[in-house]
Amino acid sequence: MSDEKTAQKDAYGLILDAIDAGLYKPGERMVESELAERFGVSRTPIREALQRLETQSLLTRDGRSLVVASLDHNQLAELYAVRAELEGLAARLAAQHAAPEEVRVLREMVEDDRGLVNDPGALARANRRFHKQIHLASHNRYLVQQLDLVHRTMALLATTSLAVEGRSQTAIDEHDAIVRAIEARDGDGADEALRIHISRAFETRLRLDSTGAESRA
Numbered sequence: 001m002s003d004e005k006t007a008q009k010d011a012y013g014l015i016l017d018a019i020d021a022g023l024y025k026p027g028e029r030m031v032e033s034e035l036a037e038r039f040g041v042s043r044t045p046i047r048e049a050l051q052r053l054e055t056q057s058l059l060t061r062d063g064r065s066l067v068v069a070s071l072d073h074n075q076l077a078e079l080y081a082v083r084a085e086l087e088g089l090a091a092r093l094a095a096q097h098a099a100p101e102e103v104r105v106l107r108e109m110v111e112d113d114r115g116l117v118n119d120p121g122a123l124a125r126a127n128r129r130f131h132k133q134i135h136l137a138s139h140n141r142y143l144v145q146q147l148d149l150v151h152r153t154m155a156l157l158a159t160t161s162l163a164v165e166g167r168s169q170t171a172i173d174e175h176d177a178i179v180r181a182i183e184a185r186d187g188d189g190a191d192e193a194l195r196i197h198i199s200r201a202f203e204t205r206l207r208l209d210s211t212g213a214e215s216r217a
Helices: 003-020 032-039 043-055 073-097 100-116 120-137 141-154 167-183 187-216
Strands: 059-062 065-068
Touching (some): 003 032, 003 043, 043 059, 073 120, 073 141, 073 167, 100 120, 120 167, 167 187
Antiparallel strands (some): 059 065
């Protein structure tokens, strides 16, 4: 890969990771010169990365400026509906196709995450790794590609639902139920367990957003 292509790829990943980490929040302007200085990359790959992110609807236009996109209620509902379908399918396929080693890694992830109950930020990062492992264990490259797009869009959610009191422990319990079904090679059970997990995450997200709206009123 040429240095130019590498810079483009790095700039895209750096900006995406920054949005995901909450360094740039919905509605915040993305300024080429500031991004180039922050990441130590020239403005050309930054510009191309911003264009790519706009094409993916992660950035939107506000006059002449590009800003981090935000999701309204309907978009949020649509995102979680698609996520439930795709993630449920991934869990079903993982139950059928995951190698024993992949299943053991999922089990280890659940056990390790129990130590992160009181650290929502760390648990959110662990949660992304857990779901990514299920995607990969499905052994379906096209499904993984679609789920990557969904999870990129999840970066637009400025706060993690795992910060809601009590959600961390119940989320880990839900992960445990998903892995138990995969361990049992129960495709229907894995699908159902993951759909329940996404549904409860959506409910928590709605409560979190309504509380935020009240505090801003």
